[in-house]
Ligand SMILES: Nc1ncnc2c1ncn2[C@@H]1O[C@H](COP(=O)(O)OP(=O)(O)OP(=O)(O)O)[C@@H](O)[C@H]1O
């Protein structure tokens with residue numbers, strides 16, 4: 001379902017260039033639950049953004065469901081991002097001027113769902129992540145872990161076939177973190193493919209396998 | 225050094241009010257290393273902001289070094305914030321338009337330090353947190369864990385007597401997290417008082433004791 005070959009990503013800052021990914025090769029099959037681990041700054045979020053069609057590689061290929069992503073047109077990419085991929089950002093990226101119910105409805109708006117049905121789905125998924133009593137709050141009226149849970153709710157609301165979660169439990173206590181993991185495990189049982197960056201070895205154990213990224217490359221075996 | 229009695233904090237959102245702290249009593253002695261744990265949304269960051277003189281309580285007292293904080297004048301509070309307290313925010317709060325070297329120099333600018341000496345100190349502390357090769361980067365040109373480390377560097381650069389760290393390792397892999405903990409343990413050995421919110425039981429073990437906050441109140445014994 002996801003195949004990257006020799007993926008490279010170089011950030012240019014004036015004259016300096018930062019090689020964040022140096023030739024990553026990996027395959028992720030439909031229905032897998034893969035954890036990605038590695039040191040801070042090793043390239044995990046960079047890879048996730050490319051997989052989520054939010055950024056483009058400097059070199060190498062990315063095949064999504066057999067199609068070469070770099071050859072896709074803009075509207076085709078946008079359609080994939082909105083319908084097939086749910087993305088939980090490491091920095092949440094919620095809209096500050098909307099309450100969390102409206103924040104979470106956004107993917108359903110893109111899907112053309114009617115207002116009353118969208119609101120119903122938003123309430124349902126926010127209750128699922130334990131925020132049913134915070135529907136009117138804006139993101140800056142919530143705790144760090146509550147914002148993280150809103151980001152998770154928004155990523156899963158339109159039932160995407162692929163969920164890309166970048167450190168979804170980094171701001172959560174053990175119990176809330178376990179609740180989120182159960183949600184992901186349930187979705188995985190229903191056939192959703194999950195790729196999750198995590199720093200927590202306990203969380204990584206819930207995945208079917210772990211991919212390690214060190215200094216822009218995939219390494220075999222456990223590191224850290 | 226820190227004493228709060230019956231501390232309450234209520235957030236008002238239109239007609240609704242959220243009681244984030246419901247009567248917190250605690251004492252922290254000079255030179256202690258205290259971990260604060262508790263479920264997401266339980267009031268930890270709210271307490272930290274009041275301790276850091278960044279927010280005021282709705283009721284109750286806060287004595288810092290024997291002085292009643294709510295009776296202090298604005299300039300006295302600002303002086304304490306800049307000279308005596310280093311704060312690591314859960315959301316980092318870095319200035320996006322400045323590179324990390326300038327971001328980290330800010331507390332030294334308030335202290336009136338000269339430019340060349342400030343720059344020297346900034347480089348030293350950034351090297352200490354492993355970012356010596358990222359000095360020219362702006363916060364949005366860094367990974368999540370790298371931003372967290374810049375926030376930590378900024379909090380410790382002017383050698384504050386009290387360090388308040390709100391989940392300082394939430395975005396770090398185990399190794400980087402241990403490096404940060406060693407920095408805090410070293411500072412504690414030198415006499416700095418450290419209050420650290422964490423969700424990680426391994427991190428909490430490094431503290432001399434753990435305070436648990438559940439639903440706006442301090443609870444005895446382990447929870448989660
Ligand atoms: N916009 C950018 N410009 C320049 N360099 C960047 C940019 N974004 C990231 N980098 C660099 O690329 C490298 C990889 O960053 P990335 O965010 O992928 O790391 P990560 O593995 O997600 O780290 P963490 O675990 O800390 O979140 C880092 O060394 C970082 O400094």
Ligand SMILES: Nc1ncnc2c1ncn2[C@@H]1O[C@H](COP(=O)(O)OP(=O)(O)OP(=O)(O)O)[C@@H](O)[C@H]1O
Pocket residue numbers: 134140141142143144145146171172173235236237242243244262263264265266267268269270271314
């Ligand atoms: N500005 C605000 N307005 C209204 N309610 C708020 C505001 N800030 C926080 N809250 C609420 O106060 C409660 C405590 O928030 P706080 O940020 O202290 O939690 P926390 O213990 O730090 O949680 P986490 O572990 O998720 O970071 C939460 O239930 C939150 O929804």
Ligand SMILES: [Mg+2]
Pocket residue numbers: 044045046090166367368369
């Ligand atoms: Mg990252």
Ligand SMILES: [Mg+2]
Pocket residue numbers: 143144145268269270314390
């Ligand atoms: Mg918090």
